[in-house]
Amino acid sequence: MKTLCLLAALAALPAAPALADELIGSYRAYIGEDDLYNSSGERLRQPWQVLRQDRANFHKFGIAQRGDEDDDFFASAENRANMEYMVQHGSIARSAAKALVRGGVMVTVEIYGNGDEGDFVNVTVGN
Template identity: 40%
Template sequence: MKKIMWFMGLLLLSPLSHAEPLVDSYTAKLSSEDHFNSDGQRLKSAADIIRQDRANYHKFNIRDGEDQGDSFFGDKDNRERVPVMLKKGHLDKATQKSILNGTPVVLVNIYKNYIEVYLQ
């Protein structure tokens, strides 16, 4: 019985417990242009790099060949939510390291209150 309760507890803590419907999904190359803000300052967090990628895509029309559009981050207010949404969502250490130190292609799943980011 204790094992069953422990397993049920794990399920409740898993990302599946978010149970929100997927709003949108896209892939993007987080290129060197995405690692710097509009003032030319280097970005130091994965969330800021992802947010800049979407600003580059939607606002500045700076796009890489692997970049796909999305229906959510065209809105500036939604882009501003990226750090909080990522904190509530999923980004493993290997993906975070790859974003900070390279120019990977990522898959981003967008939900109402969180995002999930995976290497492609």
């Protein structure tokens, strides 16, 4: 009986709080013509695809436009592969997403997570 009471009391306790996401990196980049097409020459249609290609161009292919900044986080191919998830769980205004896919804009990307694990990005378009 005492064991059941103890288990019931433990079950009623709140779970340990999760670590809060914090800003672990950020960068600014100009989305140019090269960022709008994948390595096979196909036109990209989703904001996360363009952002991923921009970072692949910068880190893997050495293609950068004036205004592109370096970032440590997306130097990793694995982290670039998670861009879709991170955009879906972050924020980007609908108008910003449309402008990004058209290209010719500056973006600011803030990367949130814990340690070297990214959970989401917040993307803004503008000067």
